[in-house]
Amino acid sequence: xxxxxxxxxxxxxxxxxxxxxxxxxxxxxxxxxxxxxxxxxxxxxxxxxxxxxxxxxxxxxxxxxxxxxxxxxxxxxxxxxxxxxxxxxxxxxxxxxxxxxxxxxxxxxxxxxxxxxxxxxxxxxxxxxxxxxxxxxxxxxxxxxxxxxxxxxxxxxxxxxxxxxxxxxxxxxxxxxxxxxxxxxxxxxxxxxxxxxxxxxxxxxxxxxxxxxxxxxxxxxxxxxxxxxxxxxxxxxxxxxxxxxxxxxxxxxxxxxxxxxxxxxxxxxxxxxxxxxxxxxxxxxxxxxxxxxxx
Amino acid sequence: xxxxxxxxxxxxxxxxxxxxxxxxxxxxxxxxxxxxxxxxxxxxxxxxxxxxxxxxxxxxxxxxxxxxxxxxxxxxxxxxxxxxxxxxxxxxxxxxxxxxxxxxxxxxxxxxxxxxxxxxxxxxxxxxxxxxxxxxxxxxxxxxxxxxxxxxxxxxxxxxxxxxxxxxxxxxxxxxxxxxxxxxxxxxxxxxxxxxxxxxxxxxxxxxxxxxxxxxxxxxxxxxxxxxxxxxxxxxxxxxxxxxxxxxxxxxxxxxxx
Numbered sequence: 001x002x003x004x005x006x007x008x009x010x011x012x013x014x015x016x017x018x019x020x021x022x023x024x025x026x027x028x029x030x031x032x033x034x035x036x037x038x039x040x041x042x043x044x045x046x047x048x049x050x051x052x053x054x055x056x057x058x059x060x061x062x063x064x065x066x067x068x069x070x071x072x073x074x075x076x077x078x079x080x081x082x083x084x085x086x087x088x089x090x091x092x093x094x095x096x097x098x099x100x101x102x103x104x105x106x107x108x109x110x111x112x113x114x115x116x117x118x119x120x121x122x123x124x125x126x127x128x129x130x131x132x133x134x135x136x137x138x139x140x141x142x143x144x145x146x147x148x149x150x151x152x153x154x155x156x157x158x159x160x161x162x163x164x165x166x167x168x169x170x171x172x173x174x175x176x177x178x179x180x181x182x183x184x185x186x187x188x189x190x191x192x193x194x195x196x197x198x199x200x201x202x203x204x205x206x207x208x209x210x211x212x213x214x215x216x217x218x219x220x221x222x223x224x225x226x227x228x229x230x231x232x233x234x235x236x237x238x239x240x241x242x243x244x245x246x247x248x249x250x251x252x253x254x255x256x257x258x259x260x261x262x263x264x265x266x267x268x269x270x271x272x273x274x275x276x277x278x279x280x281x282x283x284x285x286x287x288x289x290x291x292x293x294x295x
Numbered sequence: 296x297x298x299x300x301x302x303x304x305x306x307x308x309x310x311x312x313x314x315x316x317x318x319x320x321x322x323x324x325x326x327x328x329x330x331x332x333x334x335x336x337x338x339x340x341x342x343x344x345x346x347x348x349x350x351x352x353x354x355x356x357x358x359x360x361x362x363x364x365x366x367x368x369x370x371x372x373x374x375x376x377x378x379x380x381x382x383x384x385x386x387x388x389x390x391x392x393x394x395x396x397x398x399x400x401x402x403x404x405x406x407x408x409x410x411x412x413x414x415x416x417x418x419x420x421x422x423x424x425x426x427x428x429x430x431x432x433x434x435x436x437x438x439x440x441x442x443x444x445x446x447x448x449x450x451x452x453x454x455x456x457x458x459x460x461x462x463x464x465x466x467x468x469x470x471x472x473x474x475x476x477x478x479x480x481x482x483x484x485x486x487x488x489x490x491x492x493x494x495x496x497x498x499x500x501x502x503x504x505x506x507x508x509x510x511x512x513x514x515x516x517x518x519x520x521x522x523x524x525x526x527x528x529x530x531x532x533x534x535x536x537x538x539x540x541x542x543x544x545x546x547x548x549x550x551x552x553x
Contacts, residue, residue, distance in 0.1 A: 048552075051388070051389050052388060052389075052394075053385050053388060053389060053552060053553050054552040054553075055550075055551075055552050073388075073389060073390065073391040074390070074391035078389045078390070080385075080389055082382070084381060084382030084383050084385060084386035085381070085383065085386070086306060086309075086310075086377075086381060086383055087381060088309060088310050088311060088312070089305075089306075089309045089310075090309070093305060093309050096305055097302060097305050097306065097387075098390055100298065100301060100302050100305060101302060101387055101390040101391050101392050102390055102391050103298070103391075141390075
Protein backbone atom coordinates (compact mmCIF):
# COMPACT_ATOMS: atom_id res chain seq x y z
CA UNK A 1 0.00 0.00 0.00
CA UNK A 2 1.16 3.50 -0.82
CA UNK A 3 2.24 5.65 2.07
CA UNK A 4 0.08 8.78 2.33
CA UNK A 5 1.26 10.34 5.56
CA UNK A 6 4.32 9.65 7.65
CA UNK A 7 4.68 11.32 11.03
CA UNK A 8 8.06 10.99 12.76
CA UNK A 9 8.67 11.96 16.39
CA UNK A 10 6.32 14.93 16.27
CA UNK A 11 6.21 16.99 19.48
CA UNK A 12 4.46 20.17 20.56
CA UNK A 13 4.29 21.95 23.91
CA UNK A 14 2.17 24.85 25.06
CA UNK A 15 4.21 26.32 27.90
CA UNK A 16 4.72 23.51 30.38
CA UNK A 17 1.99 21.36 28.88
CA UNK A 18 3.25 18.76 26.44
CA UNK A 19 0.37 18.47 24.00
CA UNK A 20 2.04 15.89 21.72
CA UNK A 21 5.08 13.80 22.61
CA UNK A 22 7.30 12.06 20.08
CA UNK A 23 4.38 10.87 17.97
CA UNK A 24 5.18 8.57 15.09
CA UNK A 25 2.51 7.22 12.80
CA UNK A 26 2.08 6.13 9.20
CA UNK A 27 -1.17 6.29 7.26
CA UNK A 28 -1.54 4.27 4.06
CA UNK A 29 -3.78 4.77 1.06
CA UNK A 30 -7.30 3.46 1.60
CA UNK A 31 -6.88 3.30 5.37
CA UNK A 32 -9.71 4.69 7.49
CA UNK A 33 -7.92 5.63 10.67
CA UNK A 34 -9.85 6.50 13.79
CA UNK A 35 -7.94 8.84 16.05
CA UNK A 36 -9.20 8.35 19.57
CA UNK A 37 -8.36 9.91 22.87
CA UNK A 38 -9.91 11.76 25.78
CA UNK A 39 -10.16 15.57 25.73
CA UNK A 40 -6.70 17.11 25.73
CA UNK A 41 -5.01 13.95 24.47
CA UNK A 42 -3.41 15.81 21.56
CA UNK A 43 -5.59 14.69 18.65
CA UNK A 44 -6.44 18.17 17.32
CA UNK A 45 -2.89 19.45 17.93
CA UNK A 46 -1.57 16.51 15.90
CA UNK A 47 -3.99 17.19 13.06
CA UNK A 48 -3.19 20.93 13.24
CA UNK A 49 0.52 20.20 12.92
CA UNK A 50 0.18 17.94 9.88
CA UNK A 51 -1.94 20.66 8.25
CA UNK A 52 0.67 23.36 8.99
CA UNK A 53 -1.68 25.35 11.21
CA UNK A 54 0.42 24.71 14.31
CA UNK A 55 4.20 24.70 14.19
CA UNK A 56 5.74 21.58 15.77
CA UNK A 57 8.56 21.99 18.30
CA UNK A 58 10.36 19.00 16.89
CA UNK A 59 9.85 16.04 14.61
CA UNK A 60 8.59 15.97 11.06
CA UNK A 61 5.82 14.79 8.79
CA UNK A 62 5.54 14.18 5.09
CA UNK A 63 2.60 13.82 2.74
CA UNK A 64 2.84 11.49 -0.24
CA UNK A 65 6.43 10.62 0.51
CA UNK A 66 7.89 14.08 0.62
CA UNK A 67 5.55 16.91 -0.29
CA UNK A 68 4.87 19.09 2.73
CA UNK A 69 3.50 22.21 1.14
CA UNK A 70 0.40 23.69 -0.37
CA UNK A 71 0.15 21.06 -3.12
CA UNK A 72 -0.52 18.28 -0.63
CA UNK A 73 -3.06 20.32 1.36
CA UNK A 74 -5.00 21.03 -1.81
CA UNK A 75 -5.55 17.28 -2.16
CA UNK A 76 -6.95 16.97 1.36
CA UNK A 77 -10.49 17.76 2.46
CA UNK A 78 -10.41 18.93 6.03
CA UNK A 79 -12.73 19.75 8.87
CA UNK A 80 -10.61 20.82 11.82
CA UNK A 81 -12.21 21.66 15.18
CA UNK A 82 -14.97 24.14 14.38
CA UNK A 83 -16.23 25.33 11.00
CA UNK A 84 -14.53 28.53 9.79
CA UNK A 85 -16.38 30.59 7.20
CA UNK A 86 -16.87 34.18 6.10
CA UNK A 87 -20.13 34.85 7.95
CA UNK A 88 -21.17 37.66 5.62
CA UNK A 89 -20.97 35.41 2.56
CA UNK A 90 -23.46 32.79 1.40
CA UNK A 91 -22.83 29.05 1.62
CA UNK A 92 -22.31 29.05 -2.14
CA UNK A 93 -19.74 31.88 -2.08
CA UNK A 94 -17.83 30.26 0.78
CA UNK A 95 -17.56 27.02 -1.18
CA UNK A 96 -16.48 28.97 -4.27
CA UNK A 97 -13.58 30.34 -2.21
CA UNK A 98 -12.67 26.81 -1.05
CA UNK A 99 -12.70 25.55 -4.66
CA UNK A 100 -10.67 28.53 -5.88
CA UNK A 101 -8.00 27.96 -3.23
CA UNK A 102 -7.85 24.28 -4.14
CA UNK A 103 -7.68 25.27 -7.82
CA UNK A 104 -10.71 23.16 -8.68
CA UNK A 105 -13.85 24.03 -10.65
CA UNK A 106 -17.13 25.03 -9.04
CA UNK A 107 -19.25 22.41 -10.84
CA UNK A 108 -19.53 20.09 -7.83
CA UNK A 109 -20.73 22.76 -5.38
CA UNK A 110 -24.48 22.36 -5.95
CA UNK A 111 -24.23 18.55 -5.83
CA UNK A 112 -22.39 18.54 -2.54
CA UNK A 113 -24.84 21.05 -1.05
CA UNK A 114 -27.69 18.73 -2.07
CA UNK A 115 -25.84 15.74 -0.62
CA UNK A 116 -25.33 17.52 2.69
CA UNK A 117 -28.88 18.89 2.83
CA UNK A 118 -28.08 22.60 2.50
CA UNK A 119 -29.05 23.24 -1.10
CA UNK A 120 -32.20 25.14 -0.10
CA UNK A 121 -30.04 27.53 1.96
CA UNK A 122 -27.24 27.91 -0.59
CA UNK A 123 -27.78 31.66 -1.00
CA UNK A 124 -28.22 32.41 2.71
CA UNK A 125 -25.41 34.11 4.61
CA UNK A 126 -23.54 31.76 6.92
CA UNK A 127 -24.03 34.09 9.91
CA UNK A 128 -27.68 33.00 9.99
CA UNK A 129 -26.80 29.29 10.13
CA UNK A 130 -27.26 27.12 13.21
CA UNK A 131 -24.28 25.20 14.65
CA UNK A 132 -25.46 22.04 12.92
CA UNK A 133 -25.85 23.81 9.57
CA UNK A 134 -22.35 25.27 9.85
CA UNK A 135 -21.04 21.81 10.62
CA UNK A 136 -22.80 20.43 7.55
CA UNK A 137 -21.33 23.22 5.43
CA UNK A 138 -17.87 22.45 6.83
CA UNK A 139 -18.30 18.84 5.74
CA UNK A 140 -19.47 20.08 2.34
CA UNK A 141 -16.30 22.20 2.12
CA UNK A 142 -14.20 19.15 2.93
CA UNK A 143 -15.92 17.09 0.23
CA UNK A 144 -16.53 19.67 -2.49
CA UNK A 145 -13.33 19.04 -4.43
CA UNK A 146 -13.65 15.26 -4.18
CA UNK A 147 -10.32 14.94 -2.34
CA UNK A 148 -8.17 11.82 -2.12
CA UNK A 149 -7.79 12.23 1.61
CA UNK A 150 -10.27 13.39 4.24
CA UNK A 151 -9.34 14.65 7.67
CA UNK A 152 -12.39 14.99 9.89
CA UNK A 153 -12.08 16.22 13.44
CA UNK A 154 -15.32 15.51 15.31
CA UNK A 155 -17.46 15.77 12.16
CA UNK A 156 -20.74 15.09 13.96
CA UNK A 157 -20.31 17.88 16.53
CA UNK A 158 -23.48 19.91 16.88
CA UNK A 159 -25.54 17.67 14.61
CA UNK A 160 -28.95 16.24 15.49
CA UNK A 161 -29.42 12.43 15.51
CA UNK A 162 -30.52 12.39 11.87
CA UNK A 163 -27.56 14.56 10.93
CA UNK A 164 -25.21 12.20 12.77
CA UNK A 165 -26.67 9.21 10.95
CA UNK A 166 -26.46 11.02 7.58
CA UNK A 167 -22.84 11.99 8.08
CA UNK A 168 -21.92 8.51 9.32
CA UNK A 169 -23.48 6.99 6.19
CA UNK A 170 -21.72 9.55 4.03
CA UNK A 171 -18.32 8.82 5.58
CA UNK A 172 -18.94 5.07 5.20
CA UNK A 173 -19.81 5.62 1.54
CA UNK A 174 -16.65 7.66 0.98
CA UNK A 175 -14.57 5.04 2.81
CA UNK A 176 -16.01 2.34 0.57
CA UNK A 177 -14.66 4.27 -2.44
CA UNK A 178 -11.18 3.48 -1.19
CA UNK A 179 -10.37 6.99 -0.01
CA UNK A 180 -8.04 7.61 2.87
CA UNK A 181 -9.76 9.04 5.94
CA UNK A 182 -8.43 10.21 9.28
CA UNK A 183 -11.34 10.54 11.67
CA UNK A 184 -10.97 12.00 15.15
CA UNK A 185 -14.08 11.36 17.17
CA UNK A 186 -15.42 10.78 20.64
CA UNK A 187 -18.22 8.66 19.22
CA UNK A 188 -16.55 5.29 19.48
CA UNK A 189 -19.53 3.48 18.08
CA UNK A 190 -19.13 5.51 14.89
CA UNK A 191 -15.40 4.88 14.69
CA UNK A 192 -15.98 1.16 15.18
CA UNK A 193 -18.48 1.08 12.34
CA UNK A 194 -16.43 3.12 9.89
CA UNK A 195 -12.73 2.70 10.61
CA UNK A 196 -10.32 0.00 9.55
CA UNK A 197 -7.67 1.06 12.08
CA UNK A 198 -7.52 2.97 15.33
CA UNK A 199 -4.84 5.03 17.03
CA UNK A 200 -5.44 5.76 20.69
CA UNK A 201 -3.79 8.80 22.24
CA UNK A 202 -3.54 9.98 25.81
CA UNK A 203 -1.51 12.87 27.25
CA UNK A 204 0.02 13.49 23.84
CA UNK A 205 1.31 9.95 23.45
CA UNK A 206 0.25 7.19 21.12
CA UNK A 207 -0.93 4.35 23.36
CA UNK A 208 -1.96 1.93 20.68
CA UNK A 209 -2.18 1.65 16.92
CA UNK A 210 -3.87 -1.39 15.46
CA UNK A 211 -6.32 -2.65 12.92
CA UNK A 212 -9.89 -3.18 14.07
CA UNK A 213 -9.95 -6.53 12.31
CA UNK A 214 -7.38 -7.85 14.79
CA UNK A 215 -10.17 -7.70 17.34
CA UNK A 216 -12.08 -10.33 15.43
CA UNK A 217 -9.05 -12.61 15.40
CA UNK A 218 -8.55 -12.21 19.13
CA UNK A 219 -9.32 -15.27 21.25
CA UNK A 220 -10.46 -13.16 24.17
CA UNK A 221 -14.21 -13.25 24.64
CA UNK A 222 -16.47 -10.82 26.42
CA UNK A 223 -19.36 -12.48 28.23
CA UNK A 224 -22.38 -10.82 29.81
CA UNK A 225 -23.87 -12.64 32.79
CA UNK A 226 -26.85 -12.13 35.09
CA UNK A 227 -28.32 -14.07 37.99
CA UNK A 228 -30.71 -13.56 40.85
CA UNK A 229 -27.85 -13.91 43.35
CA UNK A 230 -25.79 -10.92 42.26
CA UNK A 231 -23.40 -10.50 45.19
CA UNK A 232 -22.48 -14.14 45.20
CA UNK A 233 -21.87 -14.05 41.46
CA UNK A 234 -19.30 -11.29 41.69
CA UNK A 235 -17.40 -13.06 44.50
CA UNK A 236 -17.26 -16.27 42.51
CA UNK A 237 -16.27 -14.56 39.26
CA UNK A 238 -13.37 -12.79 40.96
CA UNK A 239 -12.09 -16.13 42.30
CA UNK A 240 -12.33 -17.93 38.96
CA UNK A 241 -9.01 -18.45 37.14
CA UNK A 242 -8.75 -17.00 33.61
CA UNK A 243 -11.75 -14.73 34.13
CA UNK A 244 -11.50 -10.97 34.56
CA UNK A 245 -14.46 -8.87 35.69
CA UNK A 246 -14.66 -5.80 33.47
CA UNK A 247 -17.69 -3.92 34.75
CA UNK A 248 -21.26 -4.06 35.94
CA UNK A 249 -24.02 -2.79 33.68
CA UNK A 250 -27.22 -2.54 35.74
CA UNK A 251 -28.07 -6.17 36.47
CA UNK A 252 -25.39 -7.53 34.12
CA UNK A 253 -21.80 -8.46 34.91
CA UNK A 254 -19.35 -8.21 32.03
CA UNK A 255 -16.28 -10.48 32.11
CA UNK A 256 -13.33 -11.07 29.81
CA UNK A 257 -12.02 -14.60 29.33
CA UNK A 258 -10.58 -17.09 26.85
CA UNK A 259 -13.08 -19.74 28.01
CA UNK A 260 -16.25 -20.31 26.00
CA UNK A 261 -19.57 -19.16 27.47
CA UNK A 262 -20.79 -22.74 28.00
CA UNK A 263 -17.78 -23.51 30.20
CA UNK A 264 -18.37 -20.42 32.31
CA UNK A 265 -22.01 -21.45 32.66
CA UNK A 266 -20.97 -24.97 33.75
CA UNK A 267 -18.38 -23.68 36.24
CA UNK A 268 -20.94 -21.36 37.82
CA UNK A 269 -23.61 -24.09 37.97
CA UNK A 270 -21.12 -26.31 39.83
CA UNK A 271 -20.93 -23.50 42.40
CA UNK A 272 -24.72 -23.28 42.68
CA UNK A 273 -25.11 -20.16 40.53
CA UNK A 274 -27.77 -20.44 37.86
CA UNK A 275 -27.67 -17.74 35.20
CA UNK A 276 -30.71 -15.88 33.94
CA UNK A 277 -28.68 -14.21 31.15
CA UNK A 278 -25.61 -15.41 29.24
CA UNK A 279 -24.32 -13.76 26.09
CA UNK A 280 -20.98 -13.89 24.35
CA UNK A 281 -20.02 -10.88 22.29
CA UNK A 282 -17.09 -8.94 20.89
CA UNK A 283 -15.34 -6.45 23.11
CA UNK A 284 -16.56 -3.02 22.10
CA UNK A 285 -14.14 -0.32 21.08
CA UNK A 286 -15.49 1.75 23.94
CA UNK A 287 -14.55 -0.93 26.47
CA UNK A 288 -11.07 -1.21 24.98
CA UNK A 289 -10.68 2.55 24.84
CA UNK A 290 -11.71 3.05 28.46
CA UNK A 291 -9.41 0.26 29.53
CA UNK A 292 -6.46 1.67 27.58
CA UNK A 293 -6.95 5.18 28.83
CA UNK A 294 -7.73 4.03 32.39
CA UNK A 295 -11.07 5.80 32.50
CA UNK B 296 -1.14 36.32 -8.56
CA UNK B 297 -4.33 36.56 -10.63
CA UNK B 298 -5.75 33.62 -8.68
CA UNK B 299 -5.02 35.34 -5.36
CA UNK B 300 -6.73 38.51 -6.58
CA UNK B 301 -9.74 36.47 -7.70
CA UNK B 302 -9.99 34.94 -4.22
CA UNK B 303 -9.70 38.39 -2.65
CA UNK B 304 -12.45 39.62 -4.96
CA UNK B 305 -14.71 36.76 -3.84
CA UNK B 306 -14.00 37.66 -0.21
CA UNK B 307 -14.72 41.38 -0.45
CA UNK B 308 -17.38 41.48 -3.15
CA UNK B 309 -20.03 40.20 -0.77
CA UNK B 310 -18.80 42.13 2.28
CA UNK B 311 -21.24 44.94 2.98
CA UNK B 312 -19.06 46.62 5.64
CA UNK B 313 -16.20 46.86 3.12
CA UNK B 314 -18.48 48.35 0.47
CA UNK B 315 -19.89 50.88 2.94
CA UNK B 316 -16.41 51.90 4.10
CA UNK B 317 -15.16 52.32 0.55
CA UNK B 318 -18.27 54.22 -0.44
CA UNK B 319 -17.81 56.38 2.65
CA UNK B 320 -14.23 57.07 1.58
CA UNK B 321 -15.29 58.22 -1.90
CA UNK B 322 -18.20 60.28 -0.55
CA UNK B 323 -15.98 61.93 2.06
CA UNK B 324 -13.38 62.68 -0.61
CA UNK B 325 -15.97 64.14 -2.98
CA UNK B 326 -17.52 66.30 -0.26
CA UNK B 327 -14.09 67.49 0.83
CA UNK B 328 -13.00 68.45 -2.65
CA UNK B 329 -16.26 70.22 -3.40
CA UNK B 330 -15.72 72.41 -0.33
CA UNK B 331 -12.02 73.13 -0.94
CA UNK B 332 -12.66 76.75 -1.79
CA UNK B 333 -13.46 77.46 1.82
CA UNK B 334 -10.22 76.04 3.27
CA UNK B 335 -8.01 78.57 4.99
CA UNK B 336 -4.96 78.45 7.23
CA UNK B 337 -4.73 81.54 9.41
CA UNK B 338 -4.74 84.53 7.11
CA UNK B 339 -3.96 82.37 4.10
CA UNK B 340 -6.58 80.87 1.93
CA UNK B 341 -4.80 77.60 1.14
CA UNK B 342 -7.08 76.36 -1.55
CA UNK B 343 -8.17 79.45 -3.33
CA UNK B 344 -9.40 79.72 -6.90
CA UNK B 345 -5.82 79.84 -8.16
CA UNK B 346 -4.78 76.61 -6.52
CA UNK B 347 -7.51 74.60 -8.18
CA UNK B 348 -6.20 75.44 -11.62
CA UNK B 349 -3.96 73.25 -13.73
CA UNK B 350 -1.23 72.30 -12.96
CA UNK B 351 -1.53 73.05 -9.21
CA UNK B 352 -4.72 71.05 -8.76
CA UNK B 353 -2.83 67.70 -8.85
CA UNK B 354 -0.75 68.54 -5.81
CA UNK B 355 -3.76 70.08 -4.11
CA UNK B 356 -5.89 66.97 -4.53
CA UNK B 357 -3.02 64.62 -3.56
CA UNK B 358 -2.33 66.66 -0.42
CA UNK B 359 -5.94 66.61 0.78
CA UNK B 360 -6.37 62.99 -0.30
CA UNK B 361 -3.48 61.79 1.85
CA UNK B 362 -5.43 62.53 5.03
CA UNK B 363 -8.23 60.28 3.82
CA UNK B 364 -5.78 57.41 3.37
CA UNK B 365 -5.99 56.80 7.11
CA UNK B 366 -9.46 55.42 6.37
CA UNK B 367 -8.02 53.03 3.79
CA UNK B 368 -5.53 51.83 6.40
CA UNK B 369 -8.42 51.04 8.75
CA UNK B 370 -10.19 49.13 5.96
CA UNK B 371 -7.10 46.94 5.50
CA UNK B 372 -6.86 46.32 9.25
CA UNK B 373 -10.52 45.30 9.28
CA UNK B 374 -10.03 42.85 6.41
CA UNK B 375 -6.95 41.25 7.96
CA UNK B 376 -8.41 41.23 11.48
CA UNK B 377 -11.52 39.47 10.14
CA UNK B 378 -9.40 36.65 8.73
CA UNK B 379 -8.15 35.90 12.23
CA UNK B 380 -11.41 36.48 14.12
CA UNK B 381 -13.45 34.35 11.68
CA UNK B 382 -10.74 31.68 11.64
CA UNK B 383 -10.65 31.91 7.85
CA UNK B 384 -6.89 32.55 7.74
CA UNK B 385 -6.50 29.13 9.33
CA UNK B 386 -9.12 27.60 7.03
CA UNK B 387 -7.50 29.09 3.90
CA UNK B 388 -4.18 27.63 5.01
CA UNK B 389 -5.78 24.22 5.59
CA UNK B 390 -7.44 24.41 2.17
CA UNK B 391 -4.09 24.90 0.51
CA UNK B 392 -2.91 28.51 0.51
CA UNK B 393 0.60 28.94 1.81
CA UNK B 394 1.30 31.33 4.67
CA UNK B 395 3.15 33.56 2.19
CA UNK B 396 0.12 33.58 -0.13
CA UNK B 397 -2.12 34.63 2.77
CA UNK B 398 -0.01 37.77 3.14
CA UNK B 399 0.61 38.34 -0.58
CA UNK B 400 -3.14 38.32 -1.31
CA UNK B 401 -3.76 41.11 1.21
CA UNK B 402 -0.86 43.21 -0.08
CA UNK B 403 -2.14 42.72 -3.64
CA UNK B 404 -5.55 43.87 -2.47
CA UNK B 405 -4.13 46.99 -0.85
CA UNK B 406 -2.27 47.83 -4.07
CA UNK B 407 -5.54 47.46 -6.01
CA UNK B 408 -7.36 49.67 -3.49
CA UNK B 409 -4.57 52.26 -3.79
CA UNK B 410 -4.85 52.12 -7.59
CA UNK B 411 -8.63 52.61 -7.49
CA UNK B 412 -8.26 55.53 -5.07
CA UNK B 413 -5.59 57.05 -7.34
CA UNK B 414 -7.78 56.72 -10.43
CA UNK B 415 -10.59 58.38 -8.45
CA UNK B 416 -8.23 61.22 -7.47
CA UNK B 417 -7.17 61.57 -11.10
CA UNK B 418 -10.73 62.19 -12.25
CA UNK B 419 -11.49 64.48 -9.31
CA UNK B 420 -8.40 66.59 -10.07
CA UNK B 421 -9.15 66.57 -13.79
CA UNK B 422 -12.75 67.75 -13.30
CA UNK B 423 -11.78 70.38 -10.73
CA UNK B 424 -8.91 71.65 -12.87
CA UNK B 425 -11.14 71.77 -15.92
CA UNK B 426 -13.80 73.72 -14.06
CA UNK B 427 -11.40 76.28 -12.59
CA UNK B 428 -8.74 76.76 -15.29
CA UNK B 429 -8.91 79.47 -17.90
CA UNK B 430 -6.00 78.22 -20.00
CA UNK B 431 -6.18 74.54 -20.87
CA UNK B 432 -3.34 72.99 -22.84
CA UNK B 433 -2.19 69.39 -22.58
CA UNK B 434 1.26 70.41 -21.32
CA UNK B 435 -0.31 72.55 -18.59
CA UNK B 436 -2.96 70.01 -17.65
CA UNK B 437 -0.52 67.14 -17.05
CA UNK B 438 2.46 69.15 -15.83
CA UNK B 439 2.28 68.04 -12.20
CA UNK B 440 0.34 64.82 -12.63
CA UNK B 441 3.29 62.99 -11.01
CA UNK B 442 1.84 64.07 -7.64
CA UNK B 443 -0.69 61.27 -8.18
CA UNK B 444 2.21 58.81 -8.06
CA UNK B 445 3.08 60.32 -4.69
CA UNK B 446 -0.53 59.88 -3.66
CA UNK B 447 -0.47 56.24 -4.81
CA UNK B 448 2.74 55.55 -2.90
CA UNK B 449 1.29 57.30 0.15
CA UNK B 450 -1.76 55.04 0.05
CA UNK B 451 0.38 51.91 -0.44
CA UNK B 452 2.83 52.95 2.28
CA UNK B 453 0.16 53.75 4.84
CA UNK B 454 -1.88 50.63 4.09
CA UNK B 455 1.29 48.49 4.26
CA UNK B 456 2.01 49.91 7.70
CA UNK B 457 -1.61 49.18 8.67
CA UNK B 458 -1.36 45.61 7.30
CA UNK B 459 1.85 44.99 9.22
CA UNK B 460 0.23 46.22 12.44
CA UNK B 461 -2.83 44.06 11.74
CA UNK B 462 -0.68 40.94 11.32
CA UNK B 463 1.22 41.87 14.47
CA UNK B 464 -1.83 42.29 16.72
CA UNK B 465 -4.43 40.20 14.83
CA UNK B 466 -7.30 41.85 16.76
CA UNK B 467 -9.02 44.54 14.69
CA UNK B 468 -9.75 46.92 17.59
CA UNK B 469 -6.25 46.80 19.07
CA UNK B 470 -4.56 47.07 15.67
CA UNK B 471 -6.76 50.04 14.66
CA UNK B 472 -6.04 51.88 17.90
CA UNK B 473 -2.30 51.24 17.61
CA UNK B 474 -2.24 52.25 13.94
CA UNK B 475 -4.02 55.55 14.62
CA UNK B 476 -1.96 56.22 17.73
CA UNK B 477 1.30 55.49 15.87
CA UNK B 478 0.49 57.63 12.87
CA UNK B 479 -1.05 60.51 14.81
CA UNK B 480 1.27 60.88 17.81
CA UNK B 481 3.43 57.90 18.88
CA UNK B 482 6.03 58.38 16.16
CA UNK B 483 5.86 62.16 16.63
CA UNK B 484 6.65 61.73 20.35
CA UNK B 485 9.53 59.42 19.43
CA UNK B 486 10.88 61.91 16.90
CA UNK B 487 10.68 64.74 19.43
CA UNK B 488 12.42 62.70 22.10
CA UNK B 489 15.27 61.81 19.73
CA UNK B 490 15.36 65.27 18.17
CA UNK B 491 17.65 64.46 15.23
CA UNK B 492 17.44 65.19 11.52
CA UNK B 493 17.27 61.53 10.51
CA UNK B 494 13.90 61.12 12.28
CA UNK B 495 12.26 62.62 9.19
CA UNK B 496 12.96 59.25 7.58
CA UNK B 497 10.88 57.37 10.15
CA UNK B 498 8.01 55.42 8.49
CA UNK B 499 5.01 57.60 9.25
CA UNK B 500 6.95 60.81 8.67
CA UNK B 501 8.48 59.54 5.44
CA UNK B 502 5.06 58.49 4.15
CA UNK B 503 3.61 61.87 5.09
CA UNK B 504 6.58 63.73 3.54
CA UNK B 505 5.73 62.25 0.16
CA UNK B 506 3.20 65.04 -0.20
CA UNK B 507 4.06 67.94 2.05
CA UNK B 508 2.31 71.30 2.13
CA UNK B 509 1.66 72.47 -1.42
CA UNK B 510 2.13 75.81 -3.08
CA UNK B 511 5.43 77.35 -2.26
CA UNK B 512 4.33 79.80 -4.93
CA UNK B 513 1.30 80.89 -2.89
CA UNK B 514 2.15 80.25 0.75
CA UNK B 515 5.53 81.92 1.01
CA UNK B 516 6.83 83.25 4.27
CA UNK B 517 5.22 80.56 6.39
CA UNK B 518 7.34 78.17 8.44
CA UNK B 519 6.15 75.09 6.60
CA UNK B 520 7.84 72.43 4.59
CA UNK B 521 6.80 73.37 1.11
CA UNK B 522 6.95 71.28 -2.00
CA UNK B 523 6.86 72.15 -5.65
CA UNK B 524 8.15 68.91 -7.14
CA UNK B 525 6.60 65.47 -6.69
CA UNK B 526 9.91 63.65 -7.07
CA UNK B 527 11.82 63.24 -3.82
CA UNK B 528 13.86 60.79 -1.77
CA UNK B 529 10.77 59.76 0.19
CA UNK B 530 9.38 57.95 -2.85
CA UNK B 531 12.21 55.43 -2.70
CA UNK B 532 12.05 55.32 1.06
CA UNK B 533 8.32 54.54 1.10
CA UNK B 534 8.76 51.79 -1.49
CA UNK B 535 11.47 50.38 0.78
CA UNK B 536 9.20 50.63 3.86
CA UNK B 537 6.23 49.02 2.07
CA UNK B 538 8.44 46.13 1.00
CA UNK B 539 9.90 45.85 4.50
CA UNK B 540 6.40 45.76 6.05
CA UNK B 541 5.43 43.08 3.53
CA UNK B 542 8.45 40.92 4.39
CA UNK B 543 7.93 41.44 8.12
CA UNK B 544 4.26 40.44 7.76
CA UNK B 545 5.31 37.21 6.03
CA UNK B 546 7.84 36.57 8.79
CA UNK B 547 5.19 37.08 11.49
CA UNK B 548 2.67 34.77 9.78
CA UNK B 549 5.37 32.18 9.07
CA UNK B 550 6.55 32.04 12.65
CA UNK B 551 3.24 31.90 14.50
CA UNK B 552 0.62 29.19 14.76
CA UNK B 553 -2.70 30.21 13.26
